[in-house]
Amino acid sequence: MSDTIHLPVGREAVLENGWWHAHRFLILRRISQTFFLSLFLLGPWFGIWWVKGNLSGSLTFDILPLTDPFIAVQSVVAGHWPELTALIGALVIGVAYALIGGRVYCSWVCPINPVTDAASWLHRKLDLPKGWQPKRGTRLFMLAMVLVVSVLTGTIAWEVVNPISMLHRGLIFGMGFAWTFVIGVFLFDLLLARRGWCGHLCPVGAFYGLLGQKSLLRVTANNRADCDDCMDCFAVCPEMHVITPALRGQDSDTPLILSADCTNCGRCIDVCAPKVFQFTHRFDDTPAPGRVRTRSNPAPKVGKAA
Structure with a gap:
């Protein structure tokens, strides 16, 4: 298990990629949520209908x-x-x-x-x-x-x-x-x-x-071979079960997160220091190598995440 698991969630991403990169989708989501809510409040609050x-x-x-x-x-x-x-x-x-x-x-x-x-x-x-x-x-x-x-x-x-x-x-x-x-x-x-x-x-x-079962927008773990087992993606994901099939897959397994439970919030992208995840579309067939497991790098127990 990576030593980075002992760092606060997202801290490694801040150190490696900068504060903005480690929070960009969270900030964009808050802007989006505020924007849509404000549209409905402009009328009652300011008379702008x-x-x-x-x-x-x-x-x-x-x-x-x-x-x-x-x-x-x-x-x-x-x-x-x-x-x-x-x-x-x-x-x-x-x-x-x-x-x-x-x-x-x-x-x-x-x-x-x-x-x-x-x-x-x-x-x-x-x-x-x-x-x-x-x-x-x-x-x-x-x-x-x-x-x-x-x-x-x-x-x-x-x-x-x-x-x-x-x-x-x-x-x-x-x-x-x-x-x-x-x-x-x-x-x-x-x-x-x-x-x-x-x-x-x-x-x-x-x-x-x-x-949204067949929706186009998807998150992919196309760089899953670079995962350092910090478990931050599991800690922040509101539907952590959707990550495992894509992140822990072998060469023949798709790196796409295809579960309809995924909210496409982008937090797994934010907090991942090695940049394992990114947004893509459901037809993205970019190959992603599976992870090679050794005695010094065993598969983590997902049940202990977050």
């Missing part, structure tokens, strides 16, 4: 309708056929995320992501136990339950408790009951289940994961 609505449904410049396809699906199964503009908006968003990667929404747009990232950072700093870890299929069960409840109640069920919408309302109307949902997500990830909300429970993430 470039965008009306929220991430569930909006109208941009009074011309372009955009609808969360998950909301549209709930509306349909609840027995309320959306208007044509809403269907067009859902199609636009659905096609976009199907092409670029469904869970890009989770890491580059969703305003709850900074909340869960903060909880994960503090969890790591306090060296807390990982806590309850639901099975990976739990969020698919949650997705199914949301649709079932929508059918039974004739409502868009998820919007009743959606922390994304709650955060938006809290920012507009100030401190109130809505903030309890946001704080609850933070405390859940911090104290009960590491990466529990986005990684195991959120039905929105499950929906966008299914939507």
Whole structure:
């Protein structure tokens, strides 16, 4: 095991590649999340109505309708056929995320992501136990339950408790009951289940994961032969199980991370000092040599990561 495992997560990348290179995708994600959230707040806060609505449904410049396809699906199964503009908006968003990667929404747009990232950072700093870890299929069960409840109640069920919408309302109307949902997500990830909300429970993430099964944007471990076993990529990855097949593969195994669970957040690229990872597309057939294992360089036990 590399001696660099004893350094703080990402420290080796800062020393080797510089601070910006070790944080660039994290910073770009925060800029992206702030940008999208600000578009919806310009109207209520400053009277600049470039965008009306929220991430569930909006109208941009009074011309372009955009609808969360998950909301549209709930509306349909609840027995309320959306208007044509809403269907067009859902199609636009659905096609976009199907092409670029469904869970890009989770890491580059969703305003709850900074909340869960903060909880994960503090969890790591306090060296807390990982806590309850639901099975990976739990969020698919949650997705199914949301649709079932929508059918039974004739409502868009998820919007009743959606922390994304709650955060938006809290920012507009100030401190109130809505903030309890946001704080609850933070405390859940911090104290009960590491990466529990986005990684195991959120039905929105499950929906966008299914939507992006065949998306073009991918991360590749095409330089996996240079991996020094520092384990920083596993420590920062919100879905660490997606890394193993690409990073630990042999010559005949693809270095592409093809799992729909990958959020394309780019943190594995940031924190990797030897630059093992990079963004590419799903048709990238660049060969990546497998890792040669010796007694002095055994395969690490992934279960001990992070």
